[in-house]
Amino acid sequence: MNNSLNQPKKRRIGLMGGTFDPIHHGHLVAAEEARYQFGMEKVIFIPAGKPPHKTRRDISLPGHRLEMTKRAISSNPHFTISDLEIKREGLSYTIDTVRAMKEVYVGWEIYFITGSDAVLEILTWKNVEGLLEECFFVAATRPGFQLGSVNHLPKGAMAKIKTIEVPALAISSTDIRHRVREGRPIKYLLPEAVEKFIFRKKLYQQ
Ligand SMILES: Nc1ncnc2c1ncn2[C@@H]1O[C@H](COP(=O)(O)OP(=O)(O)OP(=O)(O)O)[C@@H](O)[C@H]1O
Numbered sequence: 515m516n517n518s519l520n521q522p523k524k525r526r527i528g529l530m531g532g533t534f535d536p537i538h539h540g541h542l543v544a545a546e547e548a549r550y551q552f553g554m555e556k557v558i559f560i561p562a563g564k565p566p567h568k569t570r571r572d573i574s575l576p577g578h579r580l581e582m583t584k585r586a587i588s589s590n591p592h593f594t595i596s597d598l599e600i601k602r603e604g605l606s607y608t609i610d611t612v613r614a615m616k617e618v619y620v621g622w623e624i625y626f627i628t629g630s631d632a633v634l635e636i637l638t639w640k641n642v643e644g645l646l647e648e649c650f651f652v653a654a655t656r657p658g659f660q661l662g663s664v665n666h667l668p669k670g671a672m673a674k675i676k677t678i679e680v681p682a683l684a685i686s687s688t689d690i691r692h693r694v695r696e697g698r699p700i701k702y703l704l705p706e707a708v709e710k711f712i713f714r715k716k717l718y719q720q
């Protein structure tokens with residue numbers, strides 16, 4: 515007899531895409547909370563080669579962003595990294611990444627982890643209908659903030675978008691870059707190994 519309770523639960527994997535210029539504790543806390551709440555076996559951090567919506571020209575070298583991400587995740591056995599977007603030509607569209615991952619993780623449920631700011635813009639992403647068929651989204655919101663109350667997304671889409679509350683949401687890469695340029699502290703906003711790399715390579719000085 516086909517009893518749905520006996521069906522094996524699908525294995526779950528998280529993808530955390532971002533420019534990571536630099537990666538910070540907001541990204542790490544969001545990924546870990548998503549992993550815990552949705553029972554993901556691991557989270558793959560995927561630094562974008564060419565982020566589609568970032569217009570500033572002075573994005574750090576892909577190799578530097580990859581190295582900072584490697585250092586940031588090294589203490590978490592559930593976190594890993596992929597350079598597939600950095601190796602891929604052209605803009606880093608999430609639909610291409612999710613489809614590539616589905617070929618490796620056949621039959622798994624894929625959860626793409628983002629900030630709620632990013633998910634609110636999802637209608638502007640390439641092939642959003644296809645994307646919402648291929649994967650779930652986990653949107654990190656500030657404690658007490660309801661994504662549903664401001665959403666302009668179709669109902670069907672909302673069923674594929676899960677929210678989690680993340681306490682470190684005020685941290686941003688933009689603020690960290692400004693702080694470095696102005697000589698203000700960045701300690702405790704990001705892992706020490708990333709902070710050391712930033713100063714050793716003299717990133718964000720101008
Ligand atoms: N503090 C945070 N908490 C949770 N998610 C975050 C946080 N900061 C960024 N994110 C999300 O992580 C993903 C990658 O973010 P990104 O690398 O662009 O960092 P950022 O801090 O938003 O960068 P920038 O300030 O340069 O725009 C995005 O989906 C973004 O919404």
Ligand SMILES: O=C(O)c1ccc[n+]([C@@H]2O[C@H](COP(=O)([O-])O)[C@@H](O)[C@H]2O)c1
Pocket residue numbers: 530531532533534560562565566567568606607608609628632638639640
């Ligand atoms: O696929 C798209 O059209 C698309 C548009 C904007 C952003 N994304 C992805 O969303 C993630 C966060 O982007 P960003 O610009 O906030 O670093 C990153 O993995 C991007 O590749 C993807």
